Amino acid sequence: MSHLIRKSVQAMSGYVPGEQPKDAGIVKLNTNENPYLPSPDVQDILSMIDIAVLSRYPDPVCMELRKVIAELHGCAVENVFVGNGSDEVLALCIRSFVERDGSVGYFDPSYSLYPVLADIEDVEKRPVSLDAAYGWQMPADYSASLFFLTNPNAPTSLRYAKADVEPFVDGFDGVVLIDEAYADFADENCMDLALGKNNVLVGRTLSKSYSLAGIRLGYCVGNAELIGAMFKIKDSYNVNYLTQEIARVAVLDQDTMKANVSAIVETREMVAEKLMELGLSVLKSQTNFLWVKPLGIKAKTLFEELRKKKIIVRYFGNDERTKDYLRVTVGTAPEMFKFLDAVEAIVNGGA
Incomplete structure (x- = not known):
């Protein structure tokens, strides 16, 4: 069937969107969605x-x-x-x-x-x-x-x-x-x-x-x-x-949007500070996510251990420039406290 498909399409790699898990109890921090209700x-x-x-x-x-x-x-x-x-x-x-x-x-x-x-x-x-x-x-x-x-x-x-x-x-x-x-x-x-x-x-x-x-x-x-x-x-x-x-x-309704943004920014700064206290490197974010570099544990390992605890973040392991980092969406405060507890347990446990 390949002769029916454009050569450029055959040769290209398609876009891979973030995972959309449906399991109950998942803390989903992998696709930069906003955790709060819209207007x-x-x-x-x-x-x-x-x-x-x-x-x-x-x-x-x-x-x-x-x-x-x-x-x-x-x-x-x-x-x-x-x-x-x-x-x-x-x-x-x-x-x-x-x-x-x-x-x-x-x-x-x-x-x-x-x-x-x-x-x-x-x-x-x-x-x-x-x-x-x-x-x-x-x-x-x-x-x-x-x-x-x-x-x-x-x-x-x-x-x-x-x-x-x-x-x-x-x-x-x-x-x-x-x-x-x-x-x-x-x-x-x-x-x-x-x-x-x-x-x-x-x-x-x-x-x-x-x-x-x-x-x-x-x-x-x-x-x-x-x-x-x-x-x-x-x-x-x-x-x-x-x-x-x-x-x-x-x-x-700009008021609702700005209130949600304010809550996310406040949580973002809190999580970044806590992660750095745990010994991880965090870039100064201007988004609704954090770019986090684990120290003393591989990013892939932390990604996999978080997944075992039903916490999904994004790992870009197929690129040398990104393989040492995790991208973590800022969720609600309860979600982020669960994430922080999990990171602390994994880091201290030497997973």
């Missing part, structure tokens, strides 16, 4: 929806949702694109801004979907290796058609200063998508660059700070011509009616 307005809007509307196609351009997002960021509706999760936004950026002989750049390590999306479109990948402390320095004479600049970065949890990002985008000839999936957990963001630079888009998601990973809603903000290009090639009805309505009321 109560989400429940209200669901109870008010007339199921008769589901027999009709949804608004193909998500106008009411885009108006709310535009108001949030102080821009025009024409500066907003809404997608079926941020993953669709990223894919459409490659299809919109990269010629067949073009290239896609991104940090290494970073979001592992980027190279997969480039492989799907069969375009050149131009990763930029981060240094030993996960800092970034662009190689001399670097160029690409599109650069995915993840800020804060995943899986490292680090934020890069806008003062460093701005000169890069000013000197870059292609399009820069600043992927700000975790921006609400950080103390700085680059949204103003998207509103002031012709070659910059900023991507956001409702999966993290808004507690809505299940509805698959992402968006980007930027130059109206770039946004218009994405609208030309998107699927005809790419965001379903329920998602549009849920997202609209959630974005309007």
